[in-house]
Amino acid sequence: MDPSIALNRIADIVGDRGIIGPSDAAAYLVDHRALYSGAAAAIVAPASTDEVAAVLRICNEACIGVVPQAGNTGYCGGATPFDAERQIVLSLARMRQIHRVDPVGFTLTADAGVILADAQAAAEHEGLLLPLSLGSEGSCRIGGNLSTNAGGLNVVRYGMARDLVLGLEVVLPSGDVLSDLKGLRKDNTGYDLKQLFIGAEGTLGVITAAVLKLFAQPRSVQTAWLAVTDVDAANAVVGLARRSTGDMLVSAEYLSRTSLALVLEHLDGARDPLAVAHEHYLLIELAGPLDELQSRALLERLLEEELAAGRVVDGAIAESNAQRDALWALRESIPEGERHAGQCVKHDISIPIAEIPAFLDEARRRLMPIAAHRLSVFGHLGDGNLHYNLVPPAGEAFAPETAAALTGMLYDYIDEIGGSFSAEHGIGIFRRDELARYKSPLSLEIMRSIKATLDPHGIMNPGKLFDAPDA
Ligand SMILES: Cc1cc2nc3c(=O)[nH]c(=O)nc-3n(C[C@H](O)[C@H](O)[C@H](O)COP(=O)(O)OP(=O)(O)OC[C@H]3O[C@@H](n4cnc5c(N)ncnc54)[C@H](O)[C@@H]3O)c2cc1C
Structure with a gap:
């Protein structure tokens, strides 16, 4: 089927409200981090499953690529279309019941x-x-x-x-x-x-x-900001917090001093929760069936033990929702702090949890000779998931080949120790080459055969995860 006929039929199915006009198109064509700026033949927003089905049937017949898009906050360019003639964006934004x-x-x-x-x-x-x-x-x-x-x-x-x-x-x-x-x-x-x-x-x-x-819903939530001696200590505190509270630990976020410093330097109103600077921090949260007094007592006992053991050296417990929000804002603002500091080389990696301290030492040893940088490490320590971001020296930028060399060295090392180059952000187009390099050939073969079975014409999100068929 000719693409223009297909597009007309799609427009008939979804009606005027289901076609996003050129004046609103830009937001659908650029990814959240503005790494990719794409193009599409149409931006289509069906209102029901039946409409989605009818649109896909036509696209399948006409071999038109379909790029699903939800909130467009993904970090890997997965929701960005790249063909002004033979791809449409299929936005789910009208299906919100x-x-x-x-x-x-x-x-x-x-x-x-x-x-x-x-x-x-x-x-x-x-x-x-x-x-x-x-x-x-x-x-x-x-x-x-x-x-x-x-x-x-x-x-x-x-x-x-x-x-x-x-x-x-x-x-x-x-x-x-x-x-x-x-x-x-x-x-x-x-x-x-x-x-x-x-x-x-x-x-x-x-x-x-x-x-x-x-x-x-938990009956109460307790949030603490802790300074710990090192990442080994952070791991030990997280483990104890899980064991001693019957798994009431719901969040265990690590922050390096560099990450916190970027927030304090660049964001208005950001305040260090502790009087003295430390190299390593943990933001932990307990939530569960205990009431306010009981869970507070549990957290205080945990902190007393860890202070006595010397793993925690300082800390603050949120006394109100406003204080809790302020602590979380520090954690959530790190990407913005990094943005102010220059074009960072970012990684979202997974490491076997017990090996994180050794990984951090060795990765630094391998990467520092490639190019001077500040290391902003933070993230979901309790899951073994770190955001390992390299910040260029003040006023400088990494050359593209330097950035590639840093990332390549890091991922080779992660592969060596049984980690993953993508913990939670996925592949999209951003990490497509790494998928081809680090995923086992057998896994890739199975993935491709599943894709070929379900999507024989390759219309679903062409060029994401794998190369497009004609690439
Ligand atoms: C400030 C901020 C904080 C973030 N924190 C985290 C975090 O802590 N953890 C984390 O994992 N991510 C995080 N992200 C990344 C992002 O928010 C997540 O990946 C999120 O799940 C993407 O959802 P979305 O609706 O924006 O999807 P989109 O960006 O629209 O799409 C993402 C991918 O899913 C596909 N897709 C979308 N909808 C459908 C559908 N209905 N059917 C089939 N495919 C579809 C798209 O084609 C694309 O490949 C963060 C992003 C920002 C901006």
Whole structure:
């Protein structure tokens, strides 16, 4: 089918409201970090699963690429289209109904276009908790969260997005709808097909709805900002915090002094929570069934023990929601602080947790001779997931070949020690070459054969994860 005929038919299906005009197009064509600026033949925003299915059927027939887009906050250019004639953006933004919060089954059923914060609020309204939580939760959407298998701040206790999914509705490239929104907790009936689409970054089909697991709202939350002697000590504190509280630890974030200093230097109103500067910090949060007094006593006892053991050297416990927010703002503002400091070379890596201290020493030893830099390391220590970001010396910038050499050396080393070059941000187009290099040939072969089976014409998000067929 001729592409222009296909586009006209698509316009008929979704109607005027379903076609984003040129004046609003820019926001859909550039990724959040402005690394990629793309082009598309049309930006299409269907209002229902039936419309998504009809659009995909036409695209499949006309071999038009479909780039699903939810909140467009992804870090790897996965939602950016790259062909002004033969690709469309398929935005889920109009599909934003929360169908059900089930207080008995502890589930939430929602369209893929629901903003994460709205889903959290709907759960909270019923006294329940949707624990998926990320800095972008005010704009990212459920479909994007599942397609990237998002991690975030509560993984140490509740797992990644993948762990929170009980059911999925997906439109396949053929236009067929694979629907499982029963929300069963137990269903051992062969392959768990929904897991294929979680983390697939839109390369296998379009997620249109999901059933997510909910949990009890904690009775109280305690937040502490700790200075620790080193990363070994940080790991020990995290381990003890899990064991001694019966797994009430919901967040365990590490911050290096450099990361904190970038925030303090560049952001108005940011204040160091402690009187004296330290090299290593932990931001931990306990939440669970204990009341305010009991959980506070538990946290204080933990800190006393760790101070006595010499692993914690200083600390502050949030006394109010405002103080808690201020501590989290320091953590959440690091990317902005880094932005002010220059064009950083960023990495989102996973390391076996016990090996992180040795990794940090050795990585520094290997990378420093390549180019002088400041190291901004922070992230989800409790999950073994660090953001390992290299900041250029003041007033300088890394040459592209220097940046590539730094990243290459780092990833080779991570591969050596059994880590991963992409912990939670995915692949998209940004880390496509690394996927080809570091994923095992057998894994790649299986991935490609799944892709070929579900998407024989290669219309789903062409050029993401793998090279485009004609590349
Ligand atoms: C301030 C900030 C903080 C962040 N913190 C974290 C963090 O802590 N942890 C983390 O993991 N990420 C984090 N991110 C990255 C990002 O928010 C997540 O990857 C998020 O899950 C992306 O959701 P989205 O709705 O914006 O998806 P998009 O960016 O729109 O899409 C992401 C990918 O999913 C595909 N996709 C989108 N919707 C669908 C669908 N319905 N069906 C099929 N494929 C689809 C797209 O094609 C693309 O490949 C952060 C980003 C920002 C800006």
